[in-house]
Amino acid sequence: MSLNPILSVAGLSVGYRTNGELRPVLHDVSFDVEPGQVLALVGESGSGKTTTGHAVLGLLPGNGEVIGGSITFQGQDLTALGTKGWRELRGRSVSLIPQDPTVSLDPVRRVGHQVEDVLRLHTDLDGDARRARVLELFELVGFTDVERRYHQYPHELSGGMRQRVLVAAAVATDPDLVIADEPTSGLDATVQKQVLDLIDSLRERSSTAIVLVTHDLGVAADRSDLIGVMQHGRLVEVGATADVIANPQHPYTQRLLGSVPSRMGLRENRSSETDARETVIEVSDLRKEYGDVAAVGGISFQVRKGETFSIVGESGSGKSTTARILAGLTPATAGRASLLGTDITGLSRREFRPLRRNVQIVYQNPYSSFDPRFSVFDVVEEPLRSFDDSGRWGVRRNRRANADKVAAALEAAALPADFATRHPRELSGGQRQRVAIARALVLEPSIVVLDEPISALDVSVAAQILELLQRLQDELGLTYVFISHDLAVVAAISDRVAVMRQGRIVEQGTATDVFTAPRDDYTVALLDAVAGRALTTTGGLS
Structure with missing residues (x-):
């Protein structure tokens, strides 16, 4: 425990109200972060790490509320802060780097003007000074030709460039605390490194404390001083990064680390x-x-x-x-x-x-390739409705005759038979990807094209899918x-x-x-x- 943490979270519990009933989702979470420290919150989807970050920033959704514990920033209890207090604090002393720049930037405004908004709200700089500061920030985040970037719209920038704009906005006022919520999710390795280097330079230059929310254990291991491992809304393990990586105590931490591709x-x-x-x-x-x-x-x-x-x-x-x-x-x-x-x-x-x-294909995001009206059976059966047993295209087959093939494909993808009656919206990301694999296998193809099939999955789920793919290749002689x-x-x-x-x-x-x-x-x-x-x-x- 630090004697002078800049952020102290003690016994934090959060609930979401649904149909009039308050359902706890975060349970008794506690940690401290000192100035200049990086705490990485890691865990799979639904573990509570993003809820924790949003609670610290006062950004819980309308049906979310803190139901226990405290969040203390520079000695001030944030759970008692009103709207006016948050307006003064958020953006000036604490800020957020969100996960998805595609939805975090206004598509019809120039990116330079959007970063200026932060300075307009939280500083006394005049228009010329604000513009100069934005150009300085764009240089800081690694842009060349900053004048051109200032006048561009989000659609004119790559994903990595848009994320740099969000970093520039987050650091514009030299905040004391930054919550970085999956700031490199979906970015290429080299762009990811550049964004993380920017966050590191902010910490070193201004002693800014960072809470890094991530499902990427490699990023957490490389870039944090402390790691907090979350599962089912609880902080199951927290400690110095080197200690947790070298000697994980909790079985869930051990399982996560064991799932990381070597x-x-x-x-x-x-x-x-x-x-x-x-x-x-x-x-x-x-x-x-x-x-x-x-x-x-x-x-x-x-x-x-x-x-x-x-x-x-x-x-x-x-x-x-x-x-x-x-x-x-x-x-x-x-x-x-x-x-x-x-x-x-x-x-x-x-x-x-x-x-x-x-020749079949498995996409990165299977949900977008499913008809939302279809059951899992319908999704997997769909290719069969286009071919007869001899492989001729365009011959409609009897639905009953397809049932055995659908059941076999689901079994090959390690899905229970009763999943056939469910709809994709009822499944997790990993289960949906298994359905996509079953759909690709139902015609017994020779070649399967896999386009980023696990990039959106948690590390342990991704490991399961990779193991499945290798087993299927060995059993069926598939070419990938x-x-x-x-x-x-x-x-x-x-x-x-x-x-x-x-x-x-x-x-x-x-x-x-x-x-x-x-x-x-x-x-x-x-x-x-x-x-x-x-x-x-x-x-x-x-």
């Missing part, structure tokens, strides 16, 4: 086995252009039966466009892509349809094209890897070669940016 945990080298197998995907000088922009600029690779070929790279590298071409969802501009001996490059969507029995920006995950699942940058493959080879002896400077930079160096081998990354 940076050196490369998949067993199977090249001698897979090299002898037939080639099922052959890509030669493949190109996809949108106007003058080459999203894919002439790439070539081969994938053999039963192996996992991963394509990695940052946003805009062309990896997802490549996946969509292979899945028959986007036509190529030039070059050749052959699947199971059929050249698909010149095929229309209609002509590609008969191939869909053998795995798209990801998470190099630790790619190392754990891949036989061979291609690294893409600006539409081109800059390096490819076995996972062992790419991860242990990278040849291209860009690959080296990607590997250096992977979070989790502070995790011991017990936790996975080293």
Whole structure:
């Protein structure tokens, strides 16, 4: 316990009122943070970490309320603060870096003006001084051509750039406390590192205390002094980061750390086995252009039966466009892509349809690909309604005849049979992804394209999905094209890897070669940016 914490949370309990009934969701949470310290709150979705951060900031939703305990900031009890007090405090002395810049920025206002709003509310600076301060902040967060950035709208910036704008707004008044709520979720490794470096520089420059809310244990291990592990609304373990990582006491902490993909945990080298197998995907000088922009600029690779070929790279590298071409969802501009001996490059969507029995895709966000009116049975059965048993497309089959195949697909995806009657809205993120995998498997395909299939999942759920995918590959002989920006995950699942940058493959080879002896400077930079160096081998990354 610190003698002079800037933030002290003691016995905090929070409840949400639903249908007139108050339901506790946060139970007796206590921790202290000193000036200049970083406390990482980690845990899976629903653990209470975001509720804790929002309670500290007085930003609980309308049906949420503090029902016990205290939150003391610089000696002042925040639970007793009224609207006026929060208006003076929030933005000046305490601030928030939200998770999603897409919904946190006004789409019809220039980003420079939005950062100026903070200064207008909380300082006495005049218009010229405010503008100068915003330009200074934009330089601080790493923007070049700051005048241009000042006048741009959010849609003109990348996700990483928008997140930098939010960081600039959060640090504009040099606050004493910042709550960073999943500030790098969904960002590429190199952009994530840049944003976290910015937060670090603020802490070092101004002794700002940081509460970092994250599900990424690698980020927590690298960037925090203290870790608090949350489960079911309770703080089950809290302590110095190095101590918690090296010697976790609570079984839940141990399970979380055990789920982290190991940076050196490369998949067993199977090249001698897979090299002898037939080639099922052959890509030669493949190109996809949108106007003058080459999203894919002439790439070539081969994938053999039963192996996992991963394509990695940052946003805009062309990896997802490549996946969509292979899945028959986007036509190529030039070059050749052959699947199971059929050249698909010149095929229309209609002509590609008969191939869909053998080539299926699993998306990053399965919920958006489900019809919300469908039950799980309907979702999984949908591909069967387009093919008969001989693989002919366009032949309607009897619903009863499909029931056994749906049940088998659900079982393969490790879902109970009674899930068939549920709707996707009733399922967790991991369960929805299992349904998406079941839907992809129901036609018994040869090739499955997986486009960021676990990037939105908690670490333990992601580990379960990876284990499932590997088991299915071993049992069914599936060939995977795995798209990801998470190099630790790619190392754990891949036989061979291609690294893409600006539409081109800059390096490819076995996972062992790419991860242990990278040849291209860009690959080296990607590997250096992977979070989790502070995790011991017990936790996975080293």
